[in-house]
Amino acid sequence: MEYEPVIGLEVHVQLKTKTKAFCGCANEFGSKENSNICPVCLGLPGSLPVLNSQVLVSAAKVALALNGTIRNFIKFDRKNYFYPDLPKNFQISQFDMPLSEHGYMDIKVDGQAKRIAIKRVHLEEDAGKLIHPEGTACSLVDFNRAGTPLLEIVSEPDLHSPEDAYVYLSDLKLALQYIGVSDCDMEKGSLRCDANISVRPVGQIKLGTKAELKNMNSFKAVRTALEFEFKRQVKSLEAGERIVQETRLWDEKKEATFSMRSKEEAHDYRYFPEPDLPPFTFTDADIKGIRKSLPELPKERLGRFVASFGFGEKDAAVLISDKELADFFEACLKIYNEPKKIANWLIGPVLSHLKSNLSFEALHLSPENLTKIISLVEDGTVSNLAGKSILAEVVETGKPPDTIVREKNLGQVSDVDELKKIIEEVAAVNMRSVDDYAAGKENALMFLVGQVMRKSGGKANPKIARDLLAERLKKT
Amino acid sequence: MAISKEEVKYIANLARLGLAEAEVEHFREQLGSILGYIDKLKKVDVSKIIPMAHVLDIKNVYRQDTVLPSIDPQKVLQNAPSREGQFFKVPKVIE
Numbered sequence: 001m002e003y004e005p006v007i008g009l010e011v012h013v014q015l016k017t018k019t020k021a022f023c024g025c026a027n028e029f030g031s032k033e034n035s036n037i038c039p040v041c042l043g044l045p046g047s048l049p050v051l052n053s054q055v056l057v058s059a060a061k062v063a064l065a066l067n068g069t070i071r072n073f074i075k076f077d078r079k080n081y082f083y084p085d086l087p088k089n090f091q092i093s094q095f096d097m098p099l100s101e102h103g104y105m106d107i108k109v110d111g112q113a114k115r116i117a118i119k120r121v122h123l124e125e126d127a128g129k130l131i132h133p134e135g136t137a138c139s140l141v142d143f144n145r146a147g148t149p150l151l152e153i154v155s156e157p158d159l160h161s162p163e164d165a166y167v168y169l170s171d172l173k174l175a176l177q178y179i180g181v182s183d184c185d186m187e188k189g190s191l192r193c194d195a196n197i198s199v200r201p202v203g204q205i206k207l208g209t210k211a212e213l214k215n216m217n218s219f220k221a222v223r224t225a226l227e228f229e230f231k232r233q234v235k236s237l238e239a240g241e242r243i244v245q246e247t248r249l250w251d252e253k254k255e256a257t258f259s260m261r262s263k264e265e266a267h268d269y270r271y272f273p274e275p276d277l278p279p280f281t282f283t284d285a286d287i288k289g290i291r292k293s294l295p296e297l298p299k300e301r302l303g304r305f306v307a308s309f310g311f312g313e314k315d316a317a318v319l320i321s322d323k324e325l326a327d328f329f330e331a332c333l334k335i336y337n338e339p340k341k342i343a344n345w346l347i348g349p350v351l352s353h354l355k356s357n358l359s360f361e362a363l364h365l366s367p368e369n370l371t372k373i374i375s376l377v378e379d380g381t382v383s384n385l386a387g388k389s390i391l392a393e394v395v396e397t398g399k400p401p402d403t404i405v406r407e408k409n410l411g412q413v414s415d416v417d418e419l420k421k422i423i424e425e426v427a428a429v430n431m432r433s434v435d436d437y438a439a440g441k442e443n444a445l446m447f448l449v450g451q452v453m454r455k456s457g458g459k460a461n462p463k464i465a466r467d468l469l470a471e472r473l474k475k476t
Numbered sequence: 477m478a479i480s481k482e483e484v485k486y487i488a489n490l491a492r493l494g495l496a497e498a499e500v501e502h503f504r505e506q507l508g509s510i511l512g513y514i515d516k517l518k519k520v521d522v523s524k525i526i527p528m529a530h531v532l533d534i535k536n537v538y539r540q541d542t543v544l545p546s547i548d549p550q551k552v553l554q555n556a557p558s559r560e561g562q563f564f565k566v567p568k569v570i571e
Contacts, residue, residue, distance in 0.1 A: 017541050018541045018542065018543055019541050019542065019543050019544070023544075024539070024542065024543055024544025024545075025543075025544070025546045026543050026546070032562060033549075033561070033562045033563050034549045034552065034553070034562050034563065034564070035546060035549055035562070036546050037546055037547065037549065037552060038544075038546050038547050039547070042552065050537060050538065050539040051537070051538055051539065052538070052539055052540075052541050053538035053539065053540060053541065054540075054541035055541075056538075073529075075529040075530070080490075082492055083569070084564075084566045084569055097529075130569065131563070132568065132569075132570055136568070137567065137568050138558075138560070138565050138566065138567060138568055139565075139566050139567070139568050139569050139570070140560055140563035140564070140565055140566075141563060141564040141565075141566060142563060143564075268490060270490070273529055273530065275530070275531065277530075277537075278530050278532065278534045278535045278536070278537050279529045279530055279535050280535060280536055281535055281536060
């Protein structure tokens with residue numbers, strides 16, 4: 001029997017505000033433990049939370065970018081449970097009146113368009129961070145993260161392959177980065193993803209029993225974990241076993257999921273309205289204003305790049321796949337209006353330098369530098385090859401391209417007399433090739449051009465050298 | 477509405493309260509009478525009433541996104557039963 005996976009994703013994104021959701025403590029990653037804490041985020045008696053206005057605006061931006069409807073009236077609720085990283089013994093969250101519902105995101109997987117429904121987007125606060133030192137009987141608690149604004153984005157079970165999930169996550173992250181509300185850095189935990197997956201025979205409508213997967217530290221890990229879990233569930237069913245509804249942890253090293261095997265007491269969070277926070281309202285004018293403040297989103301930018309610059313969808317997709325890269329491209333364009341040439345340089349040599357996840361700043365690369373290199377190549381001052389080595393030198397030292405050309409003497413030799421001299425020398429030691437050409441062997445010319453390039457140390461202008469050679473060989 | 481001993485114990489566990497057997501019976505009676513009163517309230521027709529989200533008639537109370545000083549970690553940690561460096565120390569919890 002053929003089976004298909006049914007996948008839904010729950011994504012948590014930390015909002016990049018200056019302060020926490022309900023108090024004035026700095027919302028900062030990497031501070032010394034327990035230095036950004038106060039009576040509110042510690043839940044000390046008598047303290048009262050007050051909502052950060054920026055949190056609501058950022059959250060609404062995301063909801064609108066995901067095509068969701070924003071509720072005109074929202075409230076917060078308490079989700080009650082005990083855990084050492086939760087100082088108040090409840091999390092301020094949203095239960096029955098979430099910020100937004102009925103959103104969707106359009107994705108393209110292997111050329112096929114799919115619409116993934118987004119069930120809800122709601123606001124809550126993050127918990128503190130637990131560290132478990134090895135070989136000790138204790139855990140250490142850092143409350144700096146407690147109270148950080150968190151957005152939960154829940155998809156419907158509309159994803160039907162691990163690849164669907166990977167593309168959805170990548171597109172979601174890109175949209176969030178374009179909106180500028182989150183770093184979306186999985187390593188720092190500013191974006192986290194849990195996955196629900198069940199399997200069913202192809203054609204069956206009823207959903208199978210799902211497992212919840214946790215502990216994936218990258219989008220690739222989400223994809224691999226889903227691939228593993230799909231195979232595991234199918235194998236189980238084929239062996240006549242039943243799937244157990246449970247939480248399973250992804251083990252990156254063993255490349256497998258393992259049941260948490262905790263007593264799994266049925267969660268009973270006893271949600272009730274948060275009495276310390278008043279409700280919040282959005283007027284239609286508020287929503288209109290927030291919608292207007294949305295920047296150009298990745299899909300729109302892709303469309304514009306294809307339409308305005310005549311790029312293929314593949315090239316355009318590479319350029320927009322990183323906001324910084326797309327911004328850099330547009331900055332170059334303002335200096336040097338050659339979209340295709342700039343795109344080729346960015347997608348080719350520049351991107352290979354950027355591979356190790358460095359920023360343009362770390363590469364010493366400015367739009368001025370790059371366009372200068374391109375124009376040096378285009379006006380024939382340096383060869384294409386020399387252009388690439390100049391780029392490498394800029395990345396290495398941060399020196400201006402002009403200086404590098406002068407210091408390394410990379411200027412192309414276009415001077416006819418100088419080239420003629422080299423050609424005579426080459427012809428003198430390659431008599432056979434000269435004869436071959438005379439006998440009609442066209443290939444011999446390219447060989448001789450190559451020899452001229454070599455003799456000139458790669459600096460001969462290849463086009464002029466070729467013309468001069470052809471002329472010289474006619475004489476023999 | 478009557479409530480069972482098991483339910484009382486379950487609720488006590490959710491609230492991390494340890495109850496002696498006699499207390500379980502004591503709270504079973506008390507909770508039962510509270511629930512009995514709720515049963516009475518349930519008979520009121522509320523079909524045309526919007527559920528109340530907050531007891532006070534206020535809404536949209538915000539704070540600007542401006543950093544305010546946090547409190548001195550030493551002051552907070554002096555109340556902690558156990559600490560290590562500037563961390564709170566708790567018995568090992570691992571999922």
